[in-house]
Amino acid sequence: MKNDSSAVLVVATLAGLALLTTRQGPPPPPPPPPPPPVTQSPVKLIFEAQPAASPFTYPGGGGADARGQYTVRTGWPINGTFTKQYDGNTSHLWGDLYLPYSGSALGSNVYIQLSIDNWTYGFNWSDVFAKGGNVKRQQMLSHAMQGIPAGNHTVSINVYQVPASTTTLYTNLAELKIYEVKVV
Amino acid sequence: MTIISSMQLLKFAGRVPAVETTYSNLYPSFINAYPTDRTFTKQRDNSELWILTMIDHRNNLTNAINFVRASLDNGLRTQDWAADFSRGGALDAHTYAVNWSGIPAGVHTIDIQAAVSAGTATWSTSVDVVQVYEIDGPAILVGTPTLAPFATVNPSLIPTGFPQNNMFTKELADSEIWAFMNIGHMNSVAGATNTIGMVIDNSAMKTFANDFAKGGNFKMETMIWNIKGLSAGQHSFDVEAAASSGTTGTFFVNNADLSLYEVAIV
Numbered sequence: 001m002k003n004d005s006s007a008v009l010v011v012a013t014l015a016g017l018a019l020l021t022t023r024q025g026p027p028p029p030p031p032p033p034p035p036p037p038v039t040q041s042p043v044k045l046i047f048e049a050q051p052a053a054s055p056f057t058y059p060g061g062g063g064a065d066a067r068g069q070y071t072v073r074t075g076w077p078i079n080g081t082f083t084k085q086y087d088g089n090t091s092h093l094w095g096d097l098y099l100p101y102s103g104s105a106l107g108s109n110v111y112i113q114l115s116i117d118n119w120t121y122g123f124n125w126s127d128v129f130a131k132g133g134n135v136k137r138q139q140m141l142s143h144a145m146q147g148i149p150a151g152n153h154t155v156s157i158n159v160y161q162v163p164a165s166t167t168t169l170y171t172n173l174a175e176l177k178i179y180e181v182k183v184v
Numbered sequence: 185m186t187i188i189s190s191m192q193l194l195k196f197a198g199r200v201p202a203v204e205t206t207y208s209n210l211y212p213s214f215i216n217a218y219p220t221d222r223t224f225t226k227q228r229d230n231s232e233l234w235i236l237t238m239i240d241h242r243n244n245l246t247n248a249i250n251f252v253r254a255s256l257d258n259g260l261r262t263q264d265w266a267a268d269f270s271r272g273g274a275l276d277a278h279t280y281a282v283n284w285s286g287i288p289a290g291v292h293t294i295d296i297q298a299a300v301s302a303g304t305a306t307w308s309t310s311v312d313v314v315q316v317y318e319i320d321g322p323a324i325l326v327g328t329p330t331l332a333p334f335a336t337v338n339p340s341l342i343p344t345g346f347p348q349n350n351m352f353t354k355e356l357a358d359s360e361i362w363a364f365m366n367i368g369h370m371n372s373v374a375g376a377t378n379t380i381g382m383v384i385d386n387s388a389m390k391t392f393a394n395d396f397a398k399g400g401n402f403k404m405e406t407m408i409w410n411i412k413g414l415s416a417g418q419h420s421f422d423v424e425a426a427a428s429s430g431t432t433g434t435f436f437v438n439n440a441d442l443s444l445y446e447v448a449i450v
Contacts, residue, residue, distance in 0.1 A: 043191055107271030128274035130395040131375030137393040139408050141279040143238045143313040183193055
């Protein structure tokens, strides 16, 4: 009997342990979901121009171009081609131009233009001189140029001045970088 | 990790409607210039905001100053810039940038605001844009205002003492350093030029120079430098300054801010 009682006790104990085990509460909650991945939107340098051999002097005046503007190609950068990786508005471009310049006349207004694909896209900067002959070194950072398809494109730097006077662009010191920023 | 590998454009907005607008409210009374749709949503708490704004503006008075202000959440954070004009009616286009950390995730507002020292400012139709980016920073070097105005009559660049704690560590060899600096300055003489240089390791340098339409006018400008080819390891960053010969430039390093980021190029 003793053995029978022990067997019953063992069974009961096991049953109790099983019951306790099942009554320890709900299973631990699953680990929290991982935070959403940080969406990668890399900034990629896709074009960098080398300085020109000598400064570029623009005498001012001249005839209006097809858009009615007195714009002159500087010839810099010489090999202005780059490739955009992503299509349309899935990425945009930044133009970062550092181009020291001087105007011969006090109060003259110089316009510097970054043109992509022969004025299909681009960005205009304008500046006015407090004194003729001063050399200005300024940052010219374009806003996000959007809607440009993937593929090969060309870039050129153009200039015009109002009123007509001589502008010197120190292309021998210039830097031009174009970045592609993925939009997510 | 201090290397920026994530960057999201949260807001891209111009003035709506895109027509010329005029402002004649006198500084420091700012009014909203753009954008009309001013809200954006920041995704993460521990990221930073870059505000980039471009404006193309003029003033009908020679020697007047146009002021521009970026205002986050109706003035919770602000950043001012200023440009003077040497000829009434002449256009002047500018790019300004500011980096803000410690902004919580959620919905925020951004306003680009305007004021003038005199005359009437006209904002052109072609450029005015504001962009809000979220990046996973933080900056690897932050220069906070530390010193009184710094004057120089030396036409050669000399140290300004800004930033005081100027060492930073670059982790990758093939990354870029982006330096963003806002600094205020003036010159005592109309038509004079102030030059500001960013210096790496006491040698590599990029200089910015700007002239003044009127003696005593104040300018607050943004300067950005993208630096390639810098080796991994410790480096120093200094700001140097000079005024054109025979003039006195004053650099308000107590009104300056500097942020350096390491950006992974992929």
